[in-house]
Amino acid sequence: MAERPRLVITGAAGFLGRRLVETLATSWSIVAIDRNVAPGELETASDGVRWHRADIASRDSIQPIFEELKRSGGATALLHLAAHYDFTGLRHPEYQRTNVEGTRLLIELSQGLGLERFVLASSVAACDFPRRGSALTEASPPDGRHVYAESKRAGEEALRAATESLEGAGYPVERVGAGAESGIVTRDPWGTALRARAPG
Numbered sequence: 716m717a718e719r720p721r722l723v724i725t726g727a728a729g730f731l732g733r734r735l736v737e738t739l740a741t742s743w744s745i746v747a748i749d750r751n752v753a754p755g756e757l758e759t760a761s762d763g764v765r766w767h768r769a770d771i772a773s774r775d776s777i778q779p780i781f782e783e784l785k786r787s788g789g790a791t792a793l794l795h796l797a798a799h800y801d802f803t804g805l806r807h808p809e810y811q812r813t814n815v816e817g818t819r820l821l822i823e824l825s826q827g828l829g830l831e832r833f834v835l836a837s838s839v840a841a842c843d844f845p846r847r848g849s850a851l852t853e854a855s856p857p858d859g860r861h862v863y864a865e866s867k868r869a870g871e872e873a874l875r876a877a878t879e880s881l882e883g884a885g886y887p888v889e890r891v892g893a894g895a896e897s898g899i900v901t902r903d904p905w906g907t908a909l910r911a912r913a914p915g
Contacts, residue, residue, distance in 0.1 A: 719744040719763060723784070723828075725771055725821065726796030728752050731836070735794065740764050746790065748780065749797070771797050772817035781824040789829035795821055796836045798867075806862045814866035815873070822877045835874050841867035 720743060726732045727747035736747055745764045752768040770776040784790055797817065799809035818835065825833060841857040841864045857868035 720791035721746060721784075721788070723790050723793040724748065724796060725794070726798065726836075727766070729796060732796045735796075736764055743791075746780070746784065748777070750776075770817075771821055772812045774820060777820065778824060781828070785827050789827070791830065792832040792834065793821070793825055793828070793830055794834045794836070798836070798838075800863055804861070810862050810866040814863075815869040818870040819873050822873060833874065835870060837867045837871055838863075840864055841871070 722739060722743040723746045724732055724736060724739075725748045727736050727745075728749035728751050732747070732749065736745055739745060740763045743763065747764055747766045748769050748771070749766075750768060750770045752766050767780050769780055795818065797813065799807070799813040801807060801809075822833070837857065839851050840861075841859050842851050842855045843858045843860065845851050845855070857864065857871055859865070859868070
């Protein structure tokens, strides 16, 4: 049986992350990264999933994982889900630290992994609310006017600016939100992100 391609997922223990790990583990070898990983998960590597507890905005925390990835053959794709969000509306420093600086650090450390895809999970919340009768897509400008939107916009801009340093890897930005039935998002938010390199 052919060896599975390797997929790195940040924010893997979150609501969306866990469901994607479960769904994709049948066809990918997954390196699951989150700062909130249960101790029991760290001790096991079952069903093609290896868990790591790490803070993406801390070089000391995250760099050893990427160095080991490089020593062991790199990775095919990276799915960046990790982000800070709270409901206070205040300018908490974690927005800058995790959503912006953490994204930039991941981009830097991904150099040399041989990635074919680096997928950033942004959000419909990065955009201003659409006019009545229209819908948001990945082509919509990230023009939201609150702190979370600003941090997501900065992350998108950092990834787009890094195309050359990522060795020609694809760099789609997927805006996660309500499903198509809501009328806000027009399609499956993961429609093309990993399909370009789905294991055959």
